[in-house]
Amino acid sequence: MSGTLPIPVIQFLQVATVGLAAPGVSGVTARVEARLQGRAGPRVLQPYYDLAKLLRKEALAPEGSSWVFLVAPFAAAACYLTVPLLIPVLTSFGLPLGYMGDILGGGLILALASFAVSVAASETGSPYAQLGASRAKTFGAITEPVVLFVIFVVALVTGTDLPYALAATVRSSASQIVRPAHLLAAAALFMVILYETGRIPVETHTGTNEFGMIEEARPFEHSGPYFALLKWGSSMKQLILYTILINVFVAPWGLSATAQAPAVALAIVALLGKAVLLGVVVAVIDNSFAKLRLFKITEFAAAAFLLAVLGVFTLYLGGG
């Protein structure tokens, strides 16, 4: 057939889609959020302009910082570019490299990226970046159990922990969608994503100096191309997490079932459409809730933990 793409090209397209579209998804979300607040808001393409500007600028490193400080942005970006190989971004059938790692593997790589950024932040000696790094790791430790229980739910539902398998299970019948364990796990994962992407019940993401900052405080000392890489990395992280929630848990439809070029193109459009839709939902949440005080974040994590644990209970005991 003429329109069939070679599998390695699709594999590459998965990474390229996430890498290139991630700032755009952030841009649309920022625009929608501004509109909901009655502001005109930045251009949708603003994140790209920001990145281009930062790439042209001079890079400075704090005195006394070592090579770790400079390597971390590259390590983080490399991690974020690896994860799209493992998750169903465009195709509903597993691509060859998709079996390199399961959900735990993907989670591990995401955690490695966050670890690299945190180490670089504590390298700087700046109290603010260090505060962010320490908070990110502290709250990371209490959201980790939630992710683990979500993975237990996936494992109990599918018998494996491959993201492709769960997406196929969800597509298979309506009873898989309304089963309580699935709904609870998806809700718990959504709450974790709100935390991981630094959204409103947990922190404000607008990037101004603020006392309650967690993730946003970490790259404070980076500048120029290094800062651009970190910003790009955090928007990629957001799109990756959205993709996991959408294409594995909530709406794994619109994925390409074949290697045909039109189907793959449609899958790209569908993914971006769904991601923007999720971004709008997140923006609405941003505008309708107040930020939690720092010490109330444990309550947010406890609520997510409750959902994930109840998911495992209903599966394990009630056949839910």
Place this chain on the structure above:
Amino acid sequence: MSALAGAAAAVAAPSVYSGGSSVIALGVLLAEFGMFRQALLRDQVRLYAAQSGLISVLAILVAAVRHLPDLYVLAALSAALKVVVVPIVLRRLLRGVGRGGEDDPATGWTEIAGSGSLGLANTVLLAIAVAAFGFFAVRALGIRSAVLPPAALEISLSVALVAFVLMIMRRDVASQAIGFLSLENGISLAALVVAAGLPLILEVAFLFDLLVAVVVFELLIRVHHGRAESLSTADLTSLRG
């Protein structure tokens, strides 16, 4: 469907009906957990009304799917009583006593007095452990129901146990009363699972027991407020020998 789905060790999905009814039952449990978070009595009353509404919805679902027309009457009565009458009575009651010392003068609504012995996150973790006990205990009994999935019965005991935790963790009479009433919601959920086919007259009689409880609690709240000038039960600890 790809060969990936339906791997060997998977837990089979329940039918859409039993999945959906379990979700509603879980909503009842989540409302119970949500009560931990409420800081105003008004919000807690609202949450109680929502929780009672969910039980009526579940009763209507069972009635429609399992062809038990009695349950429609029960659902309507239960909704009228627990979603409308009891919350109104509670609100009026709280407005009456809310003019005491420690309440917010602007609204007349009293804040909930927590026990202060455990933070919210720890309380939720404790309640999760208690709910887990409920799940495992009912599971061990092996009760099968003709109308609802076994998960609903397990959830109903968890609701009752979590309501106990709520009552223990609160220090004011009014929110203890709401805890007790939501405990009754757990029991009606259990009744729906075990005895959906019970004669209507018995079910209605149980429902009116609730009214007695409301009257008793009203008396308790009024007497306590009259004596202590507050809703908090902290003063009562001095009665210990």
